[in-house]
Amino acid sequence: xxxxxxxxxxxxxxxxxxxxxxxxxxxxxxxxxxxxxxxxxxxxxxxxxxxxxxxxxxxxxxxxxxxxxxxxxxxxxxxxxxxxxxxxxxxxxxxxxxxxxxxxxxxxxxxxxxxxxxxxxxxxxxxxxxxxxxxxxxxxxxxxxxxxxxxxxxxxxxxxxxxxxxxxxxxxxxxxxxxxxxxxxxxxxxxxxxxxxxxxxxxxxxxxxxxxxxxxxxxxxxxxxxxxxxxxxxxxxxxxxxxxxxxxxxxxxxxxxxxxxxxxxxxxxxxxxxxxxxxxxxxxxxxxxxxxxxxxxxxxxxxxxxxxxxx
Numbered sequence: 001x002x003x004x005x006x007x008x009x010x011x012x013x014x015x016x017x018x019x020x021x022x023x024x025x026x027x028x029x030x031x032x033x034x035x036x037x038x039x040x041x042x043x044x045x046x047x048x049x050x051x052x053x054x055x056x057x058x059x060x061x062x063x064x065x066x067x068x069x070x071x072x073x074x075x076x077x078x079x080x081x082x083x084x085x086x087x088x089x090x091x092x093x094x095x096x097x098x099x100x101x102x103x104x105x106x107x108x109x110x111x112x113x114x115x116x117x118x119x120x121x122x123x124x125x126x127x128x129x130x131x132x133x134x135x136x137x138x139x140x141x142x143x144x145x146x147x148x149x150x151x152x153x154x155x156x157x158x159x160x161x162x163x164x165x166x167x168x169x170x171x172x173x174x175x176x177x178x179x180x181x182x183x184x185x186x187x188x189x190x191x192x193x194x195x196x197x198x199x200x201x202x203x204x205x206x207x208x209x210x211x212x213x214x215x216x217x218x219x220x221x222x223x224x225x226x227x228x229x230x231x232x233x234x235x236x237x238x239x240x241x242x243x244x245x246x247x248x249x250x251x252x253x254x255x256x257x258x259x260x261x262x263x264x265x266x267x268x269x270x271x272x273x274x275x276x277x278x279x280x281x282x283x284x285x286x287x288x289x290x291x292x293x294x295x296x297x298x299x300x301x302x303x304x305x306x307x308x309x310x311x
Contacts, residue, residue, distance in 0.1 A: 007105040007113075008085055009168060011036040012078030014071050015092035019049040021215060026057055028095035033102040037084045038062060041092075044074040050092075072180035072188045075164075079174050087171045089164045093215050096165075100209040104168040107145040107205045115147060115201045116173030117193070119162035120209030129159075132208065137161040141204045151202035155193050156254055162202075164189050166209030169196070187235040194239070198248045230272050237265040256293070263293035267300055 011029045015022045022041070029039050039061045041054040045068030054063045064081055066074070071091075079087050086108070090096060104118050121134045129136040139154070139161035148154055154161060177195040180188045196202065226232060240262040250258065266289035273281035289297050 006034065007108045008037045009101055009105070010078075010082035010084040010087050010171075011039045012075060012082060012087050012089045013039065013041045013092050014044055014074035014078060014089075015041055015046065015050045015054065016044040016068065016071070016074070017046045017048045017050060018092040019046070019053050022050055022092045023053050024095050025090055025092050026054065026061060028098075029090065030057075030060065031098055032096065033099055034105055036088065036101060038082070040064065040078045040081050042066065042074040042078045042081075044068050044071065070182050070185075072184065073182045076175075076179035076182075079169075079171060079179055082171055085171055086168050087174060088168045090210070091165055091212070094165050094210055094212050096210050097208050099207060100166070101168070103144075103205050103207050103209070107203055108168070110145065111147055111203055113170070115203040116170045117162070117167055117196045118145075118169075118203045118205055119167040120205045120207055121161075122163055122166035122210040122212060123208060124163075124212050125214045126212060133163060133166070134161050139204075141206060143206070145203055145205045147201060147203045149201050150199055151197035152199060152250065152254060154202060154204070155197035156257055160190060160193055161204070162193050162197075163210075163212070164192075165212060184235050184239070185231050186229070187232065187239055191239045191242075194243060198243070198250070230269075233265050233268040233272070237262065237269060240265060260293040260296040263289040263296040264300070266292065267297065 013022065013025055013029075026039060026041065029036055039057075041061055041063050043051045043054060043063060043065045045066060051063065051065060054061055062081070064077060066077060075089055078089070088101060088104070100120065103120065107118050121132055124130060124133050124136065134140060137157055137159040139157065173196060177192070180192050184191060240258050243258055244255065244262065266285040270282040270285035270289070273279070273285060286297070
């Protein structure tokens with residue numbers, strides 16, 4: 001590919017019952033300084049007017065409709081239907097900053113497209129933190145962009161500094177790792193970045209790329225399956241188990257970090273077992289946590305036994 005020419009990007013929007021919000025998402029694509037080559041909207045079985053709103057843009061938007069299969073499969077459908085070499089995923093209740101794709105295109109050209117994923121900063125408005133993602137993650141770069149030849153350390157930060165809405169993926173790389181896993185009801189985006197960054201190059205691009213809103217209501221994944229939900233911790237357990245068993249080349253400290261997080265997931269699942277009246281299940285999770293990371297179990301026990309103010 002010649003990188004002197006404009007970089008071809010397809011915007012992919014998955015939408016489910018977003019008649020009041022999807023228009024804004026599409027308009028933020030059209031308002032880009034360097035608009036995408038095409039906009040693909042996948043209506044994931046909406047029962048409202050999401051389809052009609054999307055089709056009202058005419059030839060500027062390619063619309064696809066399917067029975068409800070979840071956001072992950074809708075995004076994967078959009079990636080498969082895309083005609084460009086690069087895809088940029090946008091949630092239907094969020095929107096892009098006007099300079100987002102232009103910055104991404106400049107970074108792709110400057111690096112000769114060496115990375116499978118390019119990610120920018122974004123504004124978060126969610127229960128886990130409100131503000132700029134990179135600041136919330138403790139992440140920063142020097143200059144307009146920065147490449148890591150092995151982005152494992154970035155992906156393994158306590159809070160990943162990348163999210164779907166502010167990223168651009170090489171379509172081949174996205175589909176090559178299987179895209180997003182539909183069986184992950186939550187944390188599928190986190191796992192996707194692990195697959196694309198562990199042992200692989202990635203590029204961080206300075207600037208605010210997207211605005212995440214809280215307007216999706218109860219249907220938004222971060223609302224329906226937050227950090228206090230069983231789904232969140234079951235997915236967390238599965239994700240870290242697959243990383244440890246998946247053949248990725250990790251340094252010893254990195255494997256220890258993943259094992260520690262897996263142990264933390266077991267301890268959380270033990271609490272759910274106790275709450276459900278299953279003490280044997282809870283004991284099994286505690287034993288597995290001890291196997292994965294005795295230090296994490298001791299640390300957790302220490303926090304629970306630490307005297308509280310006023311005790």
